[in-house]
Amino acid sequence: MSGIIAEKLNEQGLQRVASKERLTFFGLTLPYLLIVVALIIIPVGWLFYLSFIGRDGSFSFENYERMTKSRAYIRIFITTFKISILTTLICAVIGYPLSYFMSQLSRKWANICMIGVLIPFWTSLLVRTYAWLVLLQKKGLLNNIAIDIGLISEPIKFVHNTTGTLIGMVHIMLPFLILPLYANMRSIDRDCLKAASSLGATPTRAFWTVFFPLSVPGLLAGLLIVFVLCLGFYVTPAILGGGRVIMAAMKISSNIELYFSWGAASALGVVLLIVTSVILFIASKLVSMDQLGNRSAK
Amino acid sequence: MTNSSLNISIKNVTKTYDQFHALKDISLEINSGEFMTLLGPSGSGKTTLLMVLAGFTNPDYGSVKFGEEEVILKPPHLRGIGMVFQNYALFPHMSVEQNVGYPQKLRGVSVTETKRSVEEALETVKLAGLGHRGVDELSGGQRQRVALARAIVFKPKILLMDEPLSALDKKLREEMQIELRQLHDTLNMTTVYVTHDQKEALTMSDRITVINDGELMQLGTPNEIYEYPSNNFIADFIGESSLLPVIVRNGVVHFDGAEIKLSTSPKTDGEFFLVVRPEKVFITIENSDDVNKFEGVLLDSIFQGESQLLVVKLKSMSEDEVVLRVRVPNGSVTQAVLPSAGQQLIIGLRVADSYLVS
Amino acid sequence: MKFLHKNVSETQIRLKDRLWLYIFSYIVLFLLIVPSLVVIPMSFSASQYLEFPPKEWSLRWYENYFFSWKVENGFNDWMQATWTSVKVAVLTIFVAVPVGTMAAYGLVNGNSRISKMLFPIFISPMMVPSILVAIGLFYFFVQLKLVGSVLGLVLGHSLVAMPLVLIIVFSALKNYDMNQEKVARSLGATRFRAFREITLPQIKFSLVSSALIAFLTSFDEVIISLFVAGGDNSTITRSMFLALRDQIDPTIAAISTILIIISSGLLIIMQVTGAKENKR
Numbered sequence: 001m002s003g004i005i006a007e008k009l010n011e012q013g014l015q016r017v018a019s020k021e022r023l024t025f026f027g028l029t030l031p032y033l034l035i036v037v038a039l040i041i042i043p044v045g046w047l048f049y050l051s052f053i054g055r056d057g058s059f060s061f062e063n064y065e066r067m068t069k070s071r072a073y074i075r076i077f078i079t080t081f082k083i084s085i086l087t088t089l090i091c092a093v094i095g096y097p098l099s100y101f102m103s104q105l106s107r108k109w110a111n112i113c114m115i116g117v118l119i120p121f122w123t124s125l126l127v128r129t130y131a132w133l134v135l136l137q138k139k140g141l142l143n144n145i146a147i148d149i150g151l152i153s154e155p156i157k158f159v160h161n162t163t164g165t166l167i168g169m170v171h172i173m174l175p176f177l178i179l180p181l182y183a184n185m186r187s188i189d190r191d192c193l194k195a196a197s198s199l200g201a202t203p204t205r206a207f208w209t210v211f212f213p214l215s216v217p218g219l220l221a222g223l224l225i226v227f228v229l230c231l232g233f234y235v236t237p238a239i240l241g242g243g244r245v246i247m248a249a250m251k252i253s254s255n256i257e258l259y260f261s262w263g264a265a266s267a268l269g270v271v272l273l274i275v276t277s278v279i280l281f282i283a284s285k286l287v288s289m290d291q292l293g294n295r296s297a298k
Numbered sequence: 299m300t301n302s303s304l305n306i307s308i309k310n311v312t313k314t315y316d317q318f319h320a321l322k323d324i325s326l327e328i329n330s331g332e333f334m335t336l337l338g339p340s341g342s343g344k345t346t347l348l349m350v351l352a353g354f355t356n357p358d359y360g361s362v363k364f365g366e367e368e369v370i371l372k373p374p375h376l377r378g379i380g381m382v383f384q385n386y387a388l389f390p391h392m393s394v395e396q397n398v399g400y401p402q403k404l405r406g407v408s409v410t411e412t413k414r415s416v417e418e419a420l421e422t423v424k425l426a427g428l429g430h431r432g433v434d435e436l437s438g439g440q441r442q443r444v445a446l447a448r449a450i451v452f453k454p455k456i457l458l459m460d461e462p463l464s465a466l467d468k469k470l471r472e473e474m475q476i477e478l479r480q481l482h483d484t485l486n487m488t489t490v491y492v493t494h495d496q497k498e499a500l501t502m503s504d505r506i507t508v509i510n511d512g513e514l515m516q517l518g519t520p521n522e523i524y525e526y527p528s529n530n531f532i533a534d535f536i537g538e539s540s541l542l543p544v545i546v547r548n549g550v551v552h553f554d555g556a557e558i559k560l561s562t563s564p565k566t567d568g569e570f571f572l573v574v575r576p577e578k579v580f581i582t583i584e585n586s587d588d589v590n591k592f593e594g595v596l597l598d599s600i601f602q603g604e605s606q607l608l609v610v611k612l613k614s615m616s617e618d619e620v621v622l623r624v625r626v627p628n629g630s631v632t633q634a635v636l637p638s639a640g641q642q643l644i645i646g647l648r649v650a651d652s653y654l655v656s
Numbered sequence: 657m658k659f660l661h662k663n664v665s666e667t668q669i670r671l672k673d674r675l676w677l678y679i680f681s682y683i684v685l686f687l688l689i690v691p692s693l694v695v696i697p698m699s700f701s702a703s704q705y706l707e708f709p710p711k712e713w714s715l716r717w718y719e720n721y722f723f724s725w726k727v728e729n730g731f732n733d734w735m736q737a738t739w740t741s742v743k744v745a746v747l748t749i750f751v752a753v754p755v756g757t758m759a760a761y762g763l764v765n766g767n768s769r770i771s772k773m774l775f776p777i778f779i780s781p782m783m784v785p786s787i788l789v790a791i792g793l794f795y796f797f798v799q800l801k802l803v804g805s806v807l808g809l810v811l812g813h814s815l816v817a818m819p820l821v822l823i824i825v826f827s828a829l830k831n832y833d834m835n836q837e838k839v840a841r842s843l844g845a846t847r848f849r850a851f852r853e854i855t856l857p858q859i860k861f862s863l864v865s866s867a868l869i870a871f872l873t874s875f876d877e878v879i880i881s882l883f884v885a886g887g888d889n890s891t892i893t894r895s896m897f898l899a900l901r902d903q904i905d906p907t908i909a910a911i912s913t914i915l916i917i918i919s920s921g922l923l924i925i926m927q928v929t930g931a932k933e934n935k936r
Binding site: 352353354373374375377378379380381383384385387388389390391400401404405445448449452458 | 833835836838839840841842843844845846847849854857858
Binding site for chain 3: 022024025026027028029031032033035036038039040041042043044046047050094097098100101102113115116117118119120122123124125126127128129130131132133134135139141171174175203228231232234235238239249252253256262265266269272273276277280284
């Protein structure tokens, strides 16, 4: 018997078949891989390299040193984090009850409400930002109504400042929080809640001890995706901030557009990328990647 | 429909996933026209072996011959097999007719011939006239039949089935077992059938191959496997049994100090198990030389419809509890005078039915 | 007011205890949808300034959009930009959908360990901040002389659309019973034929929606366009962004209205085809 095993019938042929199979599948992913490598990995790697090149063209850390010393940069970091954290928190406070509400509805009504979440999701970012500009400006709808009903006598400045930026960003980010959170809440086994109340929990208690802990993965997924998207956000703060709210992405852009300062822009970009990656890495450990897979950032 | 079939010869088939040995050097001959069942618990490697036959899994090495022809390097679509999957895998975007006709379409068979063969196949599986139905209009049993018709429409010489009945409810499953077996006898194609259900295997097969942990454990007719399991795993897995630990010294079998008589004395010494099937033991009072006797206490008596199951704790000097199950057929004489729980009783096992496994 | 005592959850909460949640939720949904719609009346205003509600109505901003070469501030030739955007978005479909679908098929069927490794790389265009992708592409395309070209835009937009296609098709294939392809192959079909005749018809709605999403992603994309587009090949979003940053031009309200109609239309198509696929 053992003599026959030593022969290993057809081993080479089978290896050929197996490697051909592997090659087929790898070949199918190859065009994708090539595009990602050529258009993301190489360019970002190049930026990484540029971030270590000083003004005189030699290797240096000056681009990073500037970030820790310059007041302007420190202010940008503070603004970026402040806006991102505030947006994320406001989204959570608004999005959690809404997701909960939708998860309690019948499928049919939940799907109708879902359209309400999806329409802004599909409407161009620029259109929504523009709409807020129209609504919030000095002679905008909001001020007009407030003055008409006598709430205020002088128009309030809503845009070209932090308030306007926050309003616009929350509006744009909210769907990113609601989608994973709602999916998670839908998947919570309702019998758990029945079980809790049959065991004597009050509705409030059943919610906080059973439902809420079960919804935490969805909430975390939503919070992290919103936070990460905020960190790199460009369009809305650029328009609604009116140049007064400068976030990291805008500084990167102006470094290049105005000053052609690739080193400085790259260094800031590298920092942004590292922060984002760390958060996403933590996120991937906490929640499955599928839940993060929603519509991309703009 | 067809009377040509092929034998299958499997040699040294070995498959390893990383550290996991899915198949360990399996060699096996399946005769032409035979109904062979691959039986084993889930994860045993039985489906992997079937997938090797179909060509969906590449083993590390080994040989599979259909008749005289080596097929191990051939892709699935050139192997000419009919296959039925566990969940039927009917094509939902095609009608019953289109599903069954698909293999003929692939073979470039003419429209009229396809139509004729589809009708014939549907008739064979007792679905004549349902060809225009959509797949989602069928019941579970009907879907099963469509999957079968699709696998036999082109008259393959070999039919592979991967737990085809596992999704059906018990009653339908038992009907289909008999029907599938009859179908096999009419079509006479070599059939390899995978299941984890030992009763199904016993009901349908010409021979059974028991596989566990990627190893071929025993190959034999249903009768051989049931009556003479080759080890305690099979004795436990096939049918109901209690395994009594026994020790063989100098060719004499001892259980708890007492001697157990066998029809043929064991050749080697060591630790073995005595296989005790519930239907082969009985409550006894008489003394007879051809019966091994065990004293015990009745723990429980369970009514199961066609029989009464007694759970008996054997008197034992060792610490381990040894429990025997005794099946008393409903309507038998013994059933009328059953002891009640807690009572002592003596259990008998005929010497002819006493069988040891390692 | 009997309905207020109706039970609204498993835990015997009555509607009146929950009223605040209902009101709150409807307000939020209202605020999610309605603000964007404000651009519609704006676009029909006759005034230069953003007044709401408009005092006079006119179609002049639509006129301005469709016949913008008549306008003096020459840099925003809206029709040219629209044409570029449409061209790029359609071409993006033809790159992103086949490439993404092939990759999804490879990932689903290939070695699962390699797939696990490749997946994060494949969705990296979604994870890397867009501004970084944009300046990286800009730098790269300057070397290749692709800045301001349709090809450059298509490549850039495909990059962001591909992960979306991948995720949609990947999950469609995950939900799909691959045994069907196996059956077809055992019955005599080659792998490619099994894919074409058995798998493809069953995932076609996912492919259609991934194509729509690829189109919309490209059409709405701002940041990459800002850096990569230029010259004669400005995109509509780039022109809008520049116009918004520099001045408030009500033409944008007209364009926005058209964009809202396009995206709602695509969304409706997708919901309808999606509902069809779910029914099966």
